[in-house]
Amino acid sequence: MTDQLAQESRAIVRPAAANPPSPAPHTVDPTRPARLARRVRAGTNAARFDCLTPFTGGVIATLPVSTVADVEQAYAAAREAQPRWAARSVADRARVLLRYHDLVLRHRDELLDLIQLESGKARRHAFEEILDVAGICRHYARKAPDYLRPRKHLGAIPLLTQSSELHHPRGVIGVVGPWNYPLSMSITDALPALVAGNAVVLRPDEKASLTALRAVELLDQAGLPKDLLHVVLGPGQTVGEAVLDRADYVMYTGSTSTGRTVAQRAAARLVGASLELGGKNAMYVADDADLRRAAESAVRSCFSSAGQLCISIERLILHEWIADDFLKHFVARVRTMTLGAGLEWGIDMGSLISAQQLERVSQHVEDARAKGATVLAGGHARPELGPWFYEPTVLEGVTEAMDCRRAETFGPVVSVYRVGSDEEAIAMANDTDYGLNGSVWSKDTRRGRRIAERIRCGTVNVNEGYIAAWGSNGSPMGGMRESGLGRRHGAEGILKYTESQNVSVQRGTPFKVPPGVPEKAWARSMATGMRLMKGIRLS
Numbered sequence: 001m002t003d004q005l006a007q008e009s010r011a012i013v014r015p016a017a018a019n020p021p022s023p024a025p026h027t028v029d030p031t032r033p034a035r036l037a038r039r040v041r042a043g044t045n046a047a048r049f050d051c052l053t054p055f056t057g058g059v060i061a062t063l064p065v066s067t068v069a070d071v072e073q074a075y076a077a078a079r080e081a082q083p084r085w086a087a088r089s090v091a092d093r094a095r096v097l098l099r100y101h102d103l104v105l106r107h108r109d110e111l112l113d114l115i116q117l118e119s120g121k122a123r124r125h126a127f128e129e130i131l132d133v134a135g136i137c138r139h140y141a142r143k144a145p146d147y148l149r150p151r152k153h154l155g156a157i158p159l160l161t162q163s164s165e166l167h168h169p170r171g172v173i174g175v176v177g178p179w180n181y182p183l184s185m186s187i188t189d190a191l192p193a194l195v196a197g198n199a200v201v202l203r204p205d206e207k208a209s210l211t212a213l214r215a216v217e218l219l220d221q222a223g224l225p226k227d228l229l230h231v232v233l234g235p236g237q238t239v240g241e242a243v244l245d246r247a248d249y250v251m252y253t254g255s256t257s258t259g260r261t262v263a264q265r266a267a268a269r270l271v272g273a274s275l276e277l278g279g280k281n282a283m284y285v286a287d288d289a290d291l292r293r294a295a296e297s298a299v300r301s302c303f304s305s306a307g308q309l310c311i312s313i314e315r316l317i318l319h320e321w322i323a324d325d326f327l328k329h330f331v332a333r334v335r336t337m338t339l340g341a342g343l344e345w346g347i348d349m350g351s352l353i354s355a356q357q358l359e360r361v362s363q364h365v366e367d368a369r370a371k372g373a374t375v376l377a378g379g380h381a382r383p384e385l386g387p388w389f390y391e392p393t394v395l396e397g398v399t400e401a402m403d404c405r406r407a408e409t410f411g412p413v414v415s416v417y418r419v420g421s422d423e424e425a426i427a428m429a430n431d432t433d434y435g436l437n438g439s440v441w442s443k444d445t446r447r448g449r450r451i452a453e454r455i456r457c458g459t460v461n462v463n464e465g466y467i468a469a470w471g472s473n474g475s476p477m478g479g480m481r482e483s484g485l486g487r488r489h490g491a492e493g494i495l496k497y498t499e500s501q502n503v504s505v506q507r508g509t510p511f512k513v514p515p516g517v518p519e520k521a522w523a524r525s526m527a528t529g530m531r532l533m534k535g536i537r538l539s
């Protein structure tokens with residue numbers, strides 16, 4: 001079966017024939033960047049950088065570059081504004097998110113255009129970002145009052161000690177985002193930080209700046225008070241670093257190698273950091289899985305945003321009993337995927353974001369091919385569609401000698417591995433330094449859960465690739481091992497932006513031996529008290 005697939009792949013059905021025409025021009029209304037640039041902290045004579053669209057490689061706008069002095073001014077203004085914001089009730093702060101939720105949905109077409117123009121992704125993949133932002137708004141607007149409310153705990157001496165746990169905002173949060181999700185990764189980490197009573201200095205990636213600025217404009221419109229959220233633009237190693245070096249808490253999303261540097265710098269200042277880093281995510285299809293559903297989901301999970309998604313699947317682990325059947329469905333579907341540079345709906349996959357990404361993806365595939373891997377589908381760049389297009393690619397026979405075996409490709413390339421048992425599949429899924437996302441397919445959901453619980457990843461989806469866990473905003477999301485530190489979403493995703501405090505009030509007997517009582521007798525009665533508390537299950 002594998003040989004047959006390999007043979008067919010040499011006469012690959014290029015998706016070009018199925019490419020729909022692209023009616024939309026790949027441009028941005030020239031008045032718009034000038035308006036958006038007003039939201040950037042930068043001097044009037046600031047240097048400028050070009051925003052390119054991957055659809056053509058052409059310049060669609062220029063935006064100002066901030067300096068370290070601009071970052072300092074942003075922090076000063078944010079520090080001034082933050083205490084007034086923190087003094088407002090959580091419910092009041094959360095209302096901004098409810099209005100933002102509606103604005104993002106209302107302006108979705110315009111946001112989708114910007115996301116697509118900046119990232120080159122297909123519209124349906126851009127739409128995942130809209131859903132993500134709306135979901136985060138709804139979740140934290142509704143749940144923040146509960147996550148942040150003071151909680152009473154049993155005191156040291158029951159009834160006489162009253163202890164409560166409080167959560168104070170940390171101050172100003174520094175957020176540095178990547179380019180792959182220009183809306184979602186620029187704004188969703190700032191939202192819980194703001195609801196928790198902090199101010200934010202945000203440095204979106206240069207390739208995500210137009211979308212991020214429009215997202216911030218809408219947040220202003222939703223009623224976020226002035227000076228609570230500052231945007232600075234510029235290279236990560238200068239402007240990004242300056243933002244994180246001044247933060248009261250660091251929120252960073254990007255590669256593991258940069259994440260290590262960011263973590264070291266935060267540690268040197270003794271400030272906390274949440275790091276959302278890379279992955280080499282595996283999907284296991286067990287012998288009893290619904291193969292059609294699994295194959296359809298694998299297409300989305302491997303090639304959403306052209307695989308430039310931290311939680312996308314790069315390793316397909318197939319039970320040997322169903323491997324050929326699964327591949328028949330999966331490879332056939334991959335070969336007929338439509339690629340295109342259009343703003344319309346209906347395209348299956350867009351472009352890579354840059355020449356560097358194309359270079360990395362091509363290098364991984366060529367290295368695997370040269371060392372003997374079989375290309376079951378794809379395996380070529382598609383310059384006739386746009387300068388950085390690359391086909392969705394399926395490889396088999398990947399070995400330890402090949403770069404794509406362990407390194408994150410961060411592109412539309414998935415490798416297939418065959419196993420003989422669940423145990424082997426779990427060992428294979430865990431055989432990586434990363435631990436971000438995983439997926440397990442079985443019609444027996446109890447078996448699926450049991451396998452999932454043994455995969456060492458921050459999120460594992462049963463009978464889904466990534467959206468089930470990513471979109472469940474009440475549960476934490478993030479990486480184990482080299483995939484990161486800290487979590488977004490759920491209680492952890494907002495409490496990390498707070499300093500917790502224990503305020504305990506003592507009434508009556510202070511902690512001392514009462515007058516006239518021998519110390520030994522006092523100790524005996526205290527020990528009896530401890531046993532009693534254990535006996536009546538006080539905790």
Ligand code: NAD
Pocket residue numbers: 176177178179180185204205206235236237240241244253254255256257258259261262275276277278279309310408410436479483484
């Ligand atoms: P990268 O680490 O090269 O850059 C990420 C961002 O950090 C960029 O905006 C960059 O300019 C900035 N940066 C670089 N050096 C910096 C420094 N010293 N201080 C502060 N900022 C700095 O990563 P990339 O290749 O641009 O992004 C892709 C990576 O991000 C992949 O590994 C992907 O898995 C990861 N990612 C992870 C998540 C997640 O949630 N876990 C989400 C998206 C992307």
